[in-house]
Amino acid sequence: MLIESRYAFFRGEIRPIEEANVSILSAVVNYGLAMFEGIRAYWIPERGEALVFRLHDHIDRLRRNGRILMMDLPLSREDLAARVAELLAKEQIRGDAYIRPLLYKAAHEIGPRVHDSPCDLAIFVTPLARYVDTVGGVRAIVSSWRRTADNAIPPRGKITGGYVNAALAKSEAALAGVDDAILLTEAGAVSEGTVSNLFLVRGGRLITPPVTAGILEGITRQTVLTLAAEAGIEVVERVVERSELYVADEVFLTGTATEIAPVVEIDRRAVGGGVPGPVTQRLANEFSRAVHGGSTRHADWCTVVRIG
Ligand SMILES: Cc1ncc(COP(=O)(O)O)c(C=O)c1O
Helix, strand or coil: CCCCEEEEEECCCCEEEHHHHCCCCEEHHHHEEECCEEEEEEEEEHEEEEEEECCHHHHHHHHHHHHHCCCCCCCCHHHHHHHHHHHHHHHCCCCEEEEEEEEEEEECCCCCCCCCEEEEEEEEEEEECCCCCCCCCCCEEEEECCCCCCCCCCCCHHHHHHHHHHHHHHHHHHHHCCCCCEECCCCEEEEECCCCCCEEEEEEEECCCCCCCCCCCHHHHHHHHHHHHHHHCCCCEECHHHHHHHCCCCEEEEEEEEEEEEEEECCCCEECCCCCCCHHHHHHHHHHHHHHCCCHHHHHHEEEECCC
């Protein structure tokens, strides 16, 4: 999935992508000192508009998480949202798009540290249709790699260097011939997917690991919790054990890139009937309606950008 951006917001301006380069001397390259967001924009062809999903919530998460690495976002909420809209309009993507703000340590210095180290913000936008098979479903393994602990590299921070952990697990899955991996915590509890949160359905109840299970506090996860409550589905946030994955009626992954993806097989065992289940499908339909601007109750989740 190659990035096809023609422009980037870099050093305070939108520039051609060829001018948006950081040095090999920078702390972000040498020590993985950055954090990022992933935001989706859904293309509405009949209106010539992109709907950016929960843009302000993503900006707020980046600002909050910045404290972990002692980084301040250099733009206000409104200014950052305006730069995103400008970039989207400039790229002229007539399809779904992915927006990547990256807050990174720019200093050229030997030795990793987070304090007294300047940071900068870059943003790029690229076309992104489907990231995984949200229709047929995902085949997964439980990774032999453990999710990095909060007191090692906090997964809640969406920290660039922490994604080595996701990359190891994703490659383990791909090389084993399946689509994705599920990570356990050091204590052996279910954490999340490589770039997604995880839900189970057992006896009609929705279950998801708590925010203390080494997860990113996903915005799609939060969206699903809201949609499920509105649909009258009981939701429990609790510790999930590995074998529950094998006996669950349904399992699905959630994330900005992933959207809502049914998991149909885990460790060579069919999940439920081995096909996407009814609760997953119901929530995926509600989600799709919301992100395409079809939910009057949640109209504020979508920021409209005119593409022309
Ligand atoms: C590790 C990890 N967990 C969960 C998620 C899902 O979070 P969100 O729904 O905010 O995209 C992501 C994707 O951004 C992720 O990278």
